Amino acid sequence: MNIVTRKLIAKELYVNRWFVAGGAASGVISILLAATGKMGFNVGALTWLTAIIATGVMLGIYGVMNERKEHALQFVLSLPLSIADYVRAKMLGLSACFLVMWLVSSGAALLLVYWKESIPDGIAPYTVLLCLFMLANFMVVLCGSIHAQSEALTSAVIVVTNMGVSIFMFTVAPLPGIEKYMWGPTPVWTSTFWTVLGCELAVLVVAFTLPFFLAARRRDFL
Amino acid sequence: MNDKHIEMRGVRKNFRFFTLDEVSLELEPGQIMGFVGPNGAGKSTTLRLMMGMITPDAGEIRVLGHEIPRAQAVAKRDIGFVSAEMRLLPHATLGWHMEFMRSIYPEWDGSYAATLVKRFNLRPAQNARSLSLGEHVKATLLLALARRPRLLILDEPTTGLDPVARHEVISELMDVLRDESRSILFSSHNTVDVERISDTITFIDRGRIVESGDKEQFLDRWRRIHVQLPPGATLPELPNIVKREADGHFITLITNQYSDGLKNLAGPHVTQVQRMNLEEIFVANVVYNRETRGQ
Numbered sequence: 207m208n209i210v211t212r213k214l215i216a217k218e219l220y221v222n223r224w225f226v227a228g229g230a231a232s233g234v235i236s237i238l239l240a241a242t243g244k245m246g247f248n249v250g251a252l253t254w255l256t257a258i259i260a261t262g263v264m265l266g267i268y269g270v271m272n273e274r275k276e277h278a279l280q281f282v283l284s285l286p287l288s289i290a291d292y293v294r295a296k297m298l299g300l301s302a303c304f305l306v307m308w309l310v311s312s313g314a315a316l317l318l319v320y321w322k323e324s325i326p327d328g329i330a331p332y333t334v335l336l337c338l339f340m341l342a343n344f345m346v347v348l349c350g351s352i353h354a355q356s357e358a359l360t361s362a363v364i365v366v367t368n369m370g371v372s373i374f375m376f377t378v379a380p381l382p383g384i385e386k387y388m389w390g391p392t393p394v395w396t397s398t399f400w401t402v403l404g405c406e407l408a409v410l411v412v413a414f415t416l417p418f419f420l421a422a423r424r425r426d427f428l
Numbered sequence: 429m430n431d432k433h434i435e436m437r438g439v440r441k442n443f444r445f446f447t448l449d450e451v452s453l454e455l456e457p458g459q460i461m462g463f464v465g466p467n468g469a470g471k472s473t474t475l476r477l478m479m480g481m482i483t484p485d486a487g488e489i490r491v492l493g494h495e496i497p498r499a500q501a502v503a504k505r506d507i508g509f510v511s512a513e514m515r516l517l518p519h520a521t522l523g524w525h526m527e528f529m530r531s532i533y534p535e536w537d538g539s540y541a542a543t544l545v546k547r548f549n550l551r552p553a554q555n556a557r558s559l560s561l562g563e564h565v566k567a568t569l570l571l572a573l574a575r576r577p578r579l580l581i582l583d584e585p586t587t588g589l590d591p592v593a594r595h596e597v598i599s600e601l602m603d604v605l606r607d608e609s610r611s612i613l614f615s616s617h618n619t620v621d622v623e624r625i626s627d628t629i630t631f632i633d634r635g636r637i638v639e640s641g642d643k644e645q646f647l648d649r650w651r652r653i654h655v656q657l658p659p660g661a662t663l664p665e666l667p668n669i670v671k672r673e674a675d676g677h678f679i680t681l682i683t684n685q686y687s688d689g690l691k692n693l694a695g696p697h698v699t700q701v702q703r704m705n706l707e708e709i710f711v712a713n714v715v716y717n718r719e720t721r722g723q
Binding site for chain 1: 476479480481482483497500501502503504505507509511513514515516517518519520524528531532568
């Protein structure tokens with residue numbers, strides 16, 4: 207990796223530091239709220255989801271779409287780098303930004319599950335799947351933003367991925383291999399869990415690598 | 429071939445509603461080329477092609493001896509690019525941008541950057557989002573100049589600037605020109621700025637290069653000839669006349685190949701031969717070429 211790519215990754219962490227810090231803080235506060243009782247759990251879970259989704263969307267909008275819209279992309283592309291370098295730096299930089307927030311929020315959620323006695327440990331597999339889904343979801347947002355040439359298309363990707371969270375929750379939770387053990391005292395890592403996890407990982411890998419093959423080879427980047 | 433700072437040969441780029449066609453131009457080291465064309469002529473597209481931001485459909489581009497877009501990362505180490513449209517990263521200060529450039533370019537000249545900050549009256553602590561248009565152009569110019577690049581590509585850098593800011597930007601560019609190993613490609617539709625700093629001019633219109641050559645030769649060749657014919661007299665057919673306007677006995681001719689021989693051919697009724705400024709030459713040239721091409 208050349209020095210310009212490394213500097214651009216560091217630049218993403220710098221310019222998005224407040225989104226990342228704000229998102230991570232919101233995630234932790236939501237988990238603390240979720241530890242206060244049943245009502246708190248519901249409200250906390252909702253704000254936790256919102257914090258993760260919002261951070262991902264903000265990174266997609268401000269990190270990719272606005273850079274293009276506000277003509278800062280010209281400045282970045284005038285640096286000694288190729289289009290492939292730019293895509294690499296963007297993918298790695300924004301993924302690193304999201305990962306910081308995601309690791310803090312997901313770690314806090316899993317800690318809550320294992321630490322809080324009133325929350326059954328059986329929900330841990332579903333929590334893991336939800337956390338990984340949020341990561342895969344962000345990668346789809348990022349992949350879409352990098353490829354989309356228009357604001358409308360980026361917005362469409364954001365809307366579809368947001369809908370995807372609700373669809374995931376209401377589709378995966380009732381699966382027999384998940385629902386049966388969700389409220390049990392110990393986590394059960396069923397084959398259903400591993401199948402869903404595999405699907406999420408596949409989406410994650412495809413969304414993360416696609417820009418390296420498609421956007422990085424685009425002939426026109428402005 | 430590799431000695432030239434810019435070399436474009438038969439470059440074509442198709443868009444849905446616009447085609448840049450058969451663009452060929454050369455820029456020698458130490459040369460300052462004014463790239464002049466009306467809005468939408470293809471100036472920015474040509475410069476973006478040189479920077480590798482877009483890829484040509486046909487033709488060859490070499491900048492500082494490197495093939496573009498394939499070797500753009502290497503070529504851009506020595507290119508300073510400034511565009512009127514270009515904006516800095518909105519959430520970072522000018523000081524952060526300067527530090528960012530210093531970390532990328534080993535040639536970064538910190539003391540020159542500090543001089544430019546003072547000369548342009550910029551504030552490093554100021555966020556890029558809050559810079560005015562003039563400050564933005566000066567800031568991007570500072571970031572490009574303090575790297576001491578061999579080639580400056582400037583896309584309408586003075587567009588939208590007030591006269592004072594324009595004067596500051598042009599004066600700084602004139603200073604840069606003292607180093608004869610550096611070259612500048614300067615696109616603009618403001619012919620006054622171009623006439624002031626360029627030694628070579630290239631005209632572009634509707635995606636095609638209209639004419640390219642030495643500025644002084646342009647100014648020498650293009651003349652306006654005023655003729656007053658007595659009653660009954662006629663003007664002989666003259667070569668190289670690109671425009672003819674008649675108002676009774678008063679005839680005004682514009683030629684793109686003026687010589688004393690042409691004046692003699694016009695006969696004894698020539699009352700005045702005027703030099704034309706670059707803007708007049710540009711307009712006459714573009715109109716003539718559109719007529720010739722039947723556009």
